[in-house]
Amino acid sequence: MALPLLLAVVSCGPALKPLPPMAPLPEPPSESPSPGYAAAPVGDRNTAGEPGREVAIESLRERGLLVPVKGIVASQIPDSYDAARDGARVHYALDILAKRGTPVLAADDGTILHIGTNALGGNVIWTADPSRRFAFYYAHLDRCAKGLHDGQQISRGDVIGYVGTSGNAPKDTPHLHFQVVRIVNGKRYSDGPPLNPLPFFTQAGITR
Numbered sequence: 001m002a003l004p005l006l007l008a009v010v011s012c013g014p015a016l017k018p019l020p021p022m023a024p025l026p027e028p029p030s031e032s033p034s035p036g037y038a039a040a041p042v043g044d045r046n047t048a049g050e051p052g053r054e055v056a057i058e059s060l061r062e063r064g065l066l067v068p069v070k071g072i073v074a075s076q077i078p079d080s081y082d083a084a085r086d087g088a089r090v091h092y093a094l095d096i097l098a099k100r101g102t103p104v105l106a107a108d109d110g111t112i113l114h115i116g117t118n119a120l121g122g123n124v125i126w127t128a129d130p131s132r133r134f135a136f137y138y139a140h141l142d143r144c145a146k147g148l149h150d151g152q153q154i155s156r157g158d159v160i161g162y163v164g165t166s167g168n169a170p171k172d173t174p175h176l177h178f179q180v181v182r183i184v185n186g187k188r189y190s191d192g193p194p195l196n197p198l199p200f201f202t203q204a205g206i207t208r
């Protein structure tokens with residue numbers, strides 16, 4: 001049996017706080033730090049050659065993603081996906097800078113998997129795409145949109161929250177920490193291999 005992936009789906013800070021599992025899965029939420037994280041962040045390259053990977057990525061390419069912050073276009077987003085964080089780990093996400101309170105938009109249609117808080121990400125939302133091949137992580141939110149709830153169906157461009165600095169984001173640098181991970185074999189989505197969303201943005205951040 002393969003060891004579970006110890007990918008850190010984290011925000012911009014120094015320690016890992018694992019996120020709860022996808023609602024339908026039986027595993028209880030884990031609140032303890034993952035001991036393997038610092039040693040072995042796992043990138044998507046580790047799953048190259050896995051049969052479902054190319055199919056999934058091709059489907060994402062066909063759908064494309066909407067830039068998840070209102071008023072932002074892809075060319076404004078610096079590629080910080082491979083940036084080092086705290087020496088030991090890799091970001092595996094994009095930071096999209098915007099004024100505090102700027103609407104955060106759903107990057108694709110799909111489902112709200114989880115609305116929660118954690119030490120690094122602050123106020124966070126996990127969503128899944130319609131095929132449930134991918135999970136999207138939106139962190140450092142000032143707040144979530146009113147009435148949003150787990151299991152809710154959402155459409156691309158829906159306002160799901162607002163840019164902020166919750167969690168470990170610098171208080172003078174409001175931004176959205178946006179991560180895309182592939183959901184693999186029904187494992188906890190937060191453990192899925194990440195991929196850089198930047199090449200998949202085909203639409204500017206426009207509210208529906």
Ligand SMILES: [Zn+2]
Nearest residue numbers: 011012095177
């Ligand atoms: Zn970040």
